[in-house]
Amino acid sequence: MNLSRISAVILRHYFLGIHQMERFFDMFISPILMIVLWGFLTKYVQGLEASTLAAFLLGGIILWAIFEKVGTDIGVNFMFDIWDRNLIPLLATPITFLEYLTGLISISLIKILFSFVAMWIMASIFYGFQITSLGFGLALFGLNLFIFASAFGIFNISLVLRFGHQMGPLTWILPFFVQPFAAVFYPVSVLPPFFQKVSYFIPISHVFEGMREVLRSGQFSAELFWTAFILNIVYLAASISFFAYILRNILKSGRLVKVI
């Protein structure tokens, strides 16, 4: 065993760590977010019936998967064109940026439909949980989750275009920043007052509140749906505007051809 060679490996990863944001996330932010999430969940489950809890958790994870998978998939599919060094030849074709984005969002939608069916069948067979018990509300919850995930994906792509492919890992990291405030597994009321205010401005927190409402009382809350929907329109418009701004900027600065 040679200590110098071992230290070379450590040094190599130290340098990688200080240059790559996701290493920092792995070390500090991820454990903190996990503690926050599971801490609030633990606080909430005390005194809750096991069957209710199981339905809330399974319903929460299935709906969360819609947001997380679509949100990350849009960015990851874009990153594939960068990793493959295929982005420039692709953009040198007649395709417009709007068509390219629409294509990325569409394939994410197709993929999540398959994933959803797989999760539905698994939850139904192994845990006796019927996500379809959410009724027509399920489609409306899905719509809001999909819109927010699309806005999220477009925002991620804009960041990569502006700051380069080293921002790529944010694509699969950012959803976990949202999770504790999205009230996926526990109601917003469990959060401290300031976090509740943050949570209000996250459209999908209203989706998860709505899901628990349906599971608890069988009632679909139109108010929660519309709140989420209006917020989503604002976020979608903001992320498209941000993308257009970044695009103008990188076409001028020549950054687009450096993203590769």
Next chain:
Amino acid sequence: MSKPILEVKNLRKNFDSFVAIDNISFSLEEGEILGFLGPNGAGKSTTIYCILGLIDPEVGEINIFGKSIKKDRSEIFKKVNYASAEFNLPWNLSLWESLLVYSRLYELSDAKIRISELLEIFEMTHLKNTPIRDLSLGLRARGNLCKALLNRPKLLLLDEPMASMDPDVVDKGINLLRQIQKEDKISILYTSHNMWEIEEVASNVIFINHGQIVASGTPLELTQKVLKLESGEPNLRDVFIHLSRAKNESK
């Protein structure tokens, strides 16, 4: 006289204080192959990216088929293509799948026939199911050329397309390009650091350095003009060295 296929007028591009392209103008006629030469960082690729609409110039106008790329880009680019050895087809897709994806981007109605035809021409039919990642550098560059000819382009922008090919493959590639170019009257803007390649394919050459056109003409004219020789043979290698060093010294 018919309108040129490509017309670049007074193009200028700065990156902060660095002048990448300094007021260059040139045009490309139907069926012409224009060698676009210059040292690294001279502004060749930046010019090509401006033509592709991937960099916005500060000043200047780019017209293809007599139309502005700012207004009619999607329509124009159905008959334009681009290849560079710097870029790949989608890494994890097979050659056939990659070309099929691109044929959709160019809205080809006879995609399968055209792909088979090109794979045959480039002697790659046996590799059609091979993932791009498993092809050698030279084969990937040939795959790029297949993609570049997929839409039967009227204008082809080739940025060092054969940079990683061995001399035998380059020779075959050039012969193929010349043959296809003659048959289909394709106009080609061709950059390369291999002067022999340019001498073989280009009818005219423009030489740029520090973003400015410093010489232009046929390969033979350039050799005679720049090197002040009575030579009957073009020698772009010496022209290249002479012009690159002269400009650098004057700077």
